[in-house]
Amino acid sequence: xxxxxxxxxxxxxxxxxxxxxxxxxxxxxxxxxxxxxxxxxxxxxxxxxxxxxxxxxxxxxxxxxxxxxxxxxxxxxxxxxxxxxxxxxxxxxxxxxxxxxxxxxxxxxxxxxxxxxxxxxxxxxxxxxxxxxxxxxxxxxxxxxxxxxxxxxxxxxxxxxxxxxxxxxxxxxxxxxxxxxxxxx
Numbered sequence: 001x002x003x004x005x006x007x008x009x010x011x012x013x014x015x016x017x018x019x020x021x022x023x024x025x026x027x028x029x030x031x032x033x034x035x036x037x038x039x040x041x042x043x044x045x046x047x048x049x050x051x052x053x054x055x056x057x058x059x060x061x062x063x064x065x066x067x068x069x070x071x072x073x074x075x076x077x078x079x080x081x082x083x084x085x086x087x088x089x090x091x092x093x094x095x096x097x098x099x100x101x102x103x104x105x106x107x108x109x110x111x112x113x114x115x116x117x118x119x120x121x122x123x124x125x126x127x128x129x130x131x132x133x134x135x136x137x138x139x140x141x142x143x144x145x146x147x148x149x150x151x152x153x154x155x156x157x158x159x160x161x162x163x164x165x166x167x168x169x170x171x172x173x174x175x176x177x178x179x180x181x182x183x184x185x
Contacts, residue, residue, distance in 0.1 A: 023178060024068075024071065024178050025178035026179060028071065032060075032063075036056065043056060065165065066161040066164040066168060067084065068164070068175050068179075069163075069164035069166070069169075070084060070161065070164025070167065071178070072164075072167060072175055072177075072178055073163065081160075084156075084160045087153040087154075087160070088153070090153040091150055091157055094146050094147075095150050097143060098123075098128040098130055098143045098146050100130070101123065101142040113132035113133075113142075119140065120132065121142075128147060128150055129147065130143050
């Protein structure tokens with residue numbers, strides 16, 4: 001049933017994105033809201049962190065305004081504006097790869113630290129880091145390149161979204177126009 005609902009939501013998103021009369025601000029919201037809603041659901045229902053889920057929703061609203069401000073910016077080339085659609089998921093994927101690099105969910109003795117290096121796997125959520133800790137106190141990073149990719153994507157994303165947020169604060173009417181329904185025809 002969940003797969004059916006996901007497919008139905010995806011079809012609705014594609015339909016709305018394909019409609020020329022749907023305002024671009026609504027199209028951006030439809031494109032970006034499903035993964036955020038999934039994270040919020042996981043935080044609330046699975047992990048029991050309702051306050052964190054509400055905070056994620058509030059941050060999403062600020063990011064949505066910043067994203068529409070960025071897309072409305074008159075002097076930025078299109079490729080710069082669209083780069084945020086690659087760097088944000090890139091940062092999220094790199095973060096996920098880093099925090100799961102030690103595979104602590106596997107059976108004891110089957111994770112990469114104990115199998116290949118003889119240590120204990122440790123992962124930190126933020127800043128993302130996965131490493132092996134050895135009995136003598138030494139550590140070995142498991143995903144240093146992925147950590148670098150995370151930081152590059154995060155910095156680029158935050159820079160672009162900050163530019164969009166400045167644009168939204170300076171010209172809120174331009175951003176509001178992105179959400180206005182207009183009659184054509």
